[in-house]
Amino acid sequence: MSILEVKDLAVEFNTIEGVVHAVNGVSFSLESRETLGIVGESGSGKSVSMMSLLRLIPEPPGRLRSGTAWFESATGRVDLLALSRAKRSAVRGRDIGFVFQDPMSSLNPLMTVGDQIAESMRVHLKLDDKAARKRTVELLDRVGIPAADERYGNYPHQFSGGMRQRVMIAIAIACGPKLLIADEPTTALDVTVQAQILDLVKSLRDELGLAVIWISHDLGVVAGLADRVIVMYGGMVAESAPVDALYETPRHPYTEGLLQALPRVDQDRGEELRSIEGTPPDLYAAPAACPFAPRCSYAFDRCRREVPPRFTIGDGHESACFFDLEQRRPRSE
Amino acid sequence: MSEAPQANARPLLKVEGLKQHFPITRGVILSRTVGAVKAVDGVSFEIARGETLGLVGESGCGKSTTGRAILQLYRPTAGSVQFDGSELTELKGEELAAVRPRIQMVFQDSYSSLNPRHSVAKIVAEPMVINGGYSRPEMSARVSELLELVGLNPHHRSRYPHEFSGGQRQRIGIARALALSPEFVVCDEPISALDVSIQAQVVNLLQRLQNELGLTYLFIAHDLSMVRHISNRVAVMYLGKMMELADNADLFNEPLHPYTQSLISAVPLPDPKAERERKPILLKGDLPSPSNPPVGCVFHTRCPMAQALCAEKVPEYREVRPRHWAACHFVE
Secondary structure: OEEEEEEEEEEEEEEOOEEEEEEEEEEEEEEOOOEEEEEOOOOOOHHHHHHHHOOOOOOOOEEEEEEEEEEEEOOEEEEHHHOOHHHHHHHHHHOEEEEOOOHHHHOOOOOOHHHHHHHHHHHHOOOOHHHHHHHHHHHHHHOOOOOHHHHOOOOHHHOOHHHHHHHHHHHHHOOOOOEEEEEOOOOOOOHHHHHHHHHHHHHHHHHHOOEEEEEEOOHHHHHHHOOEEEEEEOOEEEEEEEHHHHHHOOOOHHHHHHHHHOOOOOOOOOOOOOOOOOOOOOOOOOOOOOOOHHHOOOOOHHHHOOOOOOEEEEOOEEEOOOEEOOOOEEOOO | OOOOOOOOOOOOEEEEEEEEEEEEEEOOOOOEEEEEEEEEEEEEEEEOOOOEEEEEOOOOOOHHHHHHHHOOOOOOOEEEEEEOOEEHHHOOHHHHHHHHHHEEEEOOOHHHHOOOOOOHHHHHHHHHHHHOOOOHHHHHHHHHHHHHHOOOOHHHOOOOHHHOOHHHHHHHHHHHHHOOOOOEEEEEOOOOOOOHHHHHHHHHHHHHHHHHHOOEEEEEEOOHHHHHHHOOEEEEEEOOEEEEEEEHHHHHHOOOOHHHHHHHHOOOOOOHHHHHHOOOOOOOOOOOOOOOOOOOOOOOOOOOOOOHHHHOOOOOEEEEEOOEEEEOOOOO
């Protein structure tokens, strides 16, 4: 059963230099207990599309141009993008947990971490102070903070980066959400600390039966975590596939290029990395062609004239590309 | 990339017992020193001419400080930095200025390391202006040559940094570093701020330049995959100390130090099948503060193999096998 179905999401930003078309017609669905990895480079629209689901993008300058996002909340099926402010806030706190890249800017520096975790449970679960405190200490303990009872009264600056991210995870799961959205939560962490946090998230996910949307630029992290992966480029979905298929048989030239550009820590050094020439698009114009065409070695004239639709090429495997990478020739419809 | 040069020749750079401590002070008017952050605490290594030494470690391990101390951007607290036979820590004023053109640096953050109010031509020419001895036409020709060398259009010389993408700005930084034809370049996390598809472009450029110009690199990074790709030898630091140093293949295929082992095991692989098999060695807790490092082996508080001895005695950094150095009591 799918718990989230996003259709035709489009978000733009008004800037001094013009309108930035950050997200252009993104659609995807998420099954219950599924982990969806969203991969892309900076400016690909991966964070903006997820943040806009909960209207966490400041409007203005942001503007939701189109889209629906049907979500299976505790109180029934709702369109996240059409909810009133009050209902949205209830769904946001209770049914969907968030973890961001930078815990220091998400946590209130003037409030103890214990109170920050307890707050959402008092508001959304209507727990009294004592019950909220007890549950908070349990949560701190569960996310691996030693001496949880003593650290309840500590402030965010008294925690290390990894510990702050554990606190963020405790806040995210406090009210028993069904969905956890994590936006590059380990990007700022050192690799050994990242390993600890990934381990924690995996065990919480299995234990609590969470569906997870994991946004990352790191193809390694996503390979180890996701059931399915969406690759975004220029505000669009370039490719979407089950995790094994995406890494073994990428069917979009951008995905293929990314995987070839990566050196691996478990393989001896090759002569030269295959790089993707050129730079990502600036998105000042509404898409009229494939956004990857200027950098694509397979591009032909059609790619520069039309926006490619998403072609289904296998079980749950879609690629928005006019070129058939398997047959090595332009796709015939 | 060429094979690692042989070690029998005199190394281009020899660092011995390098220490870089920063004082911790209290009070404003009657400021007194109450302690020290031992950012680098006695590291030794050599770099052969034409070689790339990768220097890895987590934040706060002292890898960037090591790079800056080599360039004498900081004056080391103790230890020796010999560059092509001359002791940099003893050089001052004009003598030091005479060596500076031969050692240059590429920085991580091209936003803060390129002056936004200077044109590309001015940025790239600046080392020549400071060093002197170039006429205006010479500088102008050299700027065009350098821009072309790093893959930028020489006609864009009058543009400003904000008009370029992150990868192109990093190329500008590289062009500036090469302006005085250095022999040795410290690359301090040159690709960390870049997107994956751009990282490969810049790394390929650095390798091509090394081959064409015979450069020697100290490549500082936290991305082990990229370090494996670019380095001839790799050094691993933790809390200001050198943990292990070995030839590339030896370090990654047979890491001896428990820290290196856990570091390599923690790197996620872009391969779902391999990821399901991978068993990261999870370290306990967080990185201790460099202002108050653990006594004995600095790694013992997180080491999965630590024993009583590790909390008492600092392990000797020794050549455990030929060309393979490690600082651990229990490595054989």
